[in-house]
Amino acid sequence: MKRETKLAHYGRMAMPGPANPPIVRASTILHDTVGSYRATKAARETDDAVLSYGRRGTTTAHQLAAAVCDLEGGDACFLFPTGVAAVAGGLTPYLSAGDHLLVVDTIFPATRSYCETVLRRQGVEVDYFPWDTTDLAGWARPNTRMVMVESPASQTFEVMDLPALCRDAHDRGLIVAADNTYGSGWLYRPLELGCDLSIVAGTKYIGGHADAMMGAVVARGAVVDALRRHTATTGQTLGPDDAYACLRGLRTLGLRLERHDANGLALAIWFKGRPEVTEVLHPGLPGHPGAEIWARDATGCNGLFSVLFRDGFDAEGFIDRLALFSVGSSWGGFESLAMPASGDAGRLFPAEGRGGPMIRFHAGLEHVDDLIDDLDASFGRA
Numbered sequence: 001m002k003r004e005t006k007l008a009h010y011g012r013m014a015m016p017g018p019a020n021p022p023i024v025r026a027s028t029i030l031h032d033t034v035g036s037y038r039a040t041k042a043a044r045e046t047d048d049a050v051l052s053y054g055r056r057g058t059t060t061a062h063q064l065a066a067a068v069c070d071l072e073g074g075d076a077c078f079l080f081p082t083g084v085a086a087v088a089g090g091l092t093p094y095l096s097a098g099d100h101l102l103v104v105d106t107i108f109p110a111t112r113s114y115c116e117t118v119l120r121r122q123g124v125e126v127d128y129f130p131w132d133t134t135d136l137a138g139w140a141r142p143n144t145r146m147v148m149v150e151s152p153a154s155q156t157f158e159v160m161d162l163p164a165l166c167r168d169a170h171d172r173g174l175i176v177a178a179d180n181t182y183g184s185g186w187l188y189r190p191l192e193l194g195c196d197l198s199i200v201a202g203t204k205y206i207g208g209h210a211d212a213m214m215g216a217v218v219a220r221g222a223v224v225d226a227l228r229r230h231t232a233t234t235g236q237t238l239g240p241d242d243a244y245a246c247l248r249g250l251r252t253l254g255l256r257l258e259r260h261d262a263n264g265l266a267l268a269i270w271f272k273g274r275p276e277v278t279e280v281l282h283p284g285l286p287g288h289p290g291a292e293i294w295a296r297d298a299t300g301c302n303g304l305f306s307v308l309f310r311d312g313f314d315a316e317g318f319i320d321r322l323a324l325f326s327v328g329s330s331w332g333g334f335e336s337l338a339m340p341a342s343g344d345a346g347r348l349f350p351a352e353g354r355g356g357p358m359i360r361f362h363a364g365l366e367h368v369d370d371l372i373d374d375l376d377a378s379f380g381r382a
């Protein structure tokens, strides 16, 4: 069955019944016999969709987890209240004091912060490697356990060669986790490319309407058991209201991403023709670092891109004059956003020539002509 058809059918209930799974709110699940209670507790250890207690998620979260698991091509999926909680939940089960973790230098800043604070305090050694690494010789050590990647890179969108990196990491016995928030289970499938874990902030495109938080860790193969135990032991789940919002968002995930992709690429190309601009960072533009890998491994782009301007350009004034682009954290909703960015800030291997002002844009679902008129007017009033 095609993925578009699956999006419309995930979580389908017995008929007659609601088209979208309802919000099931529960802490306690009642049984009429001790035998039934015991059987349920035993069953949930191997079946993640057993309704046993609110801390293990209710039916709403189970339906969403099954859908995200299928989209990502995993064996199991566990849900978390935010994307950052999912990043923590995807790393912690595999790392103990004395272990060494390798992280791509272009990682999402909050992931870096988790590694630098919590993991280091717990005695995990952390090193950062450049995004174009495919051979971990010189980086891996005898105590290296795991590699954390993100492709395309946060804010600057360099594309990693995940198949090559995963082959090398697996030859060394390492677990590879990928932050797949950019691809959101639709544009890119890290598990198919060789990763063991795919982590998605559903807050972004899966929810898709800037009104829900969610994180998912999807796992394949031998890493599943430790993740299942850790998630249960640490009491992680997703509340039913956000699970419902994300299930509803999923129905239009493919459709929305088509428009975000078309709008984002059109705006990126438009910016390239402006004299104020020195560089446009978008994985769909020819010549962008890793664009040919993205064309090979992904099925499209989302609405994100960054623009670098000439020294002295008033980026904040430009943003403030925009009417259709707002300023705000996060992305992946229907709305257009513009944020002052410094893509290489805090990185150990910054790219050349990124010193000038930079704006990270998210192209929303508006008509692209209106977005271009808005940008043009802001340049005009500079």
Ligand SMILES: *Cc1c(COP(=O)(O)O)cnc(C)c1O
Pocket (backbone or CB within 6 Å): 082, 083, 084, 085, 087, 108, 110, 150, 154, 179, 181, 182, 201, 202, 203, 204, 213, 214, 215, 330
């Ligand atoms: C937003 C984001 C996260 C974190 O998601 P939250 O739901 O905001 O915690 C993680 N990784 C990437 C790449 C993100 O963009």
